[in-house]
Structures are given as C-alpha cells and as structure tokens.
Amino acid sequence: MISTVNWPQLALLTVRAPKEAAAIIMSWQLPRKELWMAAALVAILSTFMSTLSNMLLPVPEPLAGMVNNPFTLFMIVAGGFVVTVHALFWTGRAMGGSDDMSDLLALLVWLQILRLAAQVLVLLSVLLIPVLAGFLVLIVGIATIWIFLNFISVGLQLNSLMKALFVLLAGAVAMSLGFSLLLSLIGVSALGVPANV
Secondary structure, three states: HHHHHOHHHHHHHHHHHHHHHHHHHHHHHOOOHHHHHHHHHHHHHHHHHHHHHHHOOOOOHHHHHHHOHHHHHHHHHHHHHHHHHHHHHHHHOOOOOOOOHHHHHHHHHHHHHHHHHHHHHHHHHHOHHHHHHHHHHHHHHHHHHHHHHHHHHHHOOOOOOHHHHHHHHHHHHHHHHHHHHHHHHHHHHHHHHOOOO
16 A cells, blocks of 8 residues: 555645644554664664765754764664654553554654655755755744644544643653653763763
C-alpha cells in the first residue's frame, strides 16, 4: 500500500488537514521495529544535512563544539527523537490517551521526514534566495506546531487540541529532563564546555 502513496500529495494534505493525513498514515499499521529503523535513517539524513549546512554557513562559536561534530549531532537528533516520543506517549497515557505507542511513533516519524524536506528547502533558499529564507523558516515553524498538535491529538486518541497542547507542555518538562540526561551521557566535553562547569 505504501508503495502506491503519492508522497507530495500526502505532504500537502498533512499541512492542510493533519488529522486526515494522520488517519491515512495510521491505517498502514507499520511494525514498530520498522518505524524505529525509519526514525534512525531520518536522523542520519538530518545529521548529514545539518553538517552540510554548518560547513556552508559557519555556526557561532558557543554552539560549534556541539553541532560541528557529526557523531554528537546524530546522538542529539536521534536521542532527542526517542526522548520526545516517550515523553509525549507517557504524558498522554497518563491523561487517558492510547496505551499503544505505534500510532504516535508513525506520525512523528512522518513529521521528521517532512522536517528533513523543509531543512533541504531552507538550505537551498539560504544559498539561492537569502531574502526568503527567514520567511520560509517562519512558515515551517508555524506549520510544524500546527501539525505536531494535531498528530499528538490523533496519535494518542485524545480527540482534543487543548489536551494535545497540555500533553505537549507537560511533556516538554520530561523532554528537557531527558535531553539533559542525554547530553550528560554524550559527555559535556563533547559540547566544548569545560567539565568542571
């Protein structure tokens, strides 16, 4: 079924009607193992794009130690995705949401794929039409939040954007804690910060 999907059309539907797109994606019933593999692949591609972007557009010194190391950047991207999925799932479940992570995982993997495509477009706009780059980043940011809330609502069977917003806000606390743990596991020195800070 996936092989017959019109991907550009699904991408446009995701922006126009996220809940309809979510229903299509969830109907595929993709195995969780394959979803995690897809997430890892997207993280690799995203890391490659970010590394390429950093080579073309140097990063300010405070962040250079973190984003100029491809391995560290991959760990942040991939680890951040894992933390996000679990933080949202367990927060949503505590609010009476779905007890199956598969739907949310499938939707967030698709959102990551769209963000990767947007990353390519933004990089091209920076190189070819710099004046439009900031505008494009703003549109992508707004669209991402809109899609994210709808995907949380549908993927966790909350059936409410307000509940989804609460899950996102409450999950953000868990995400920040998980992200801090992730950075400590990677090693503070990898970020270019002295170990005794």
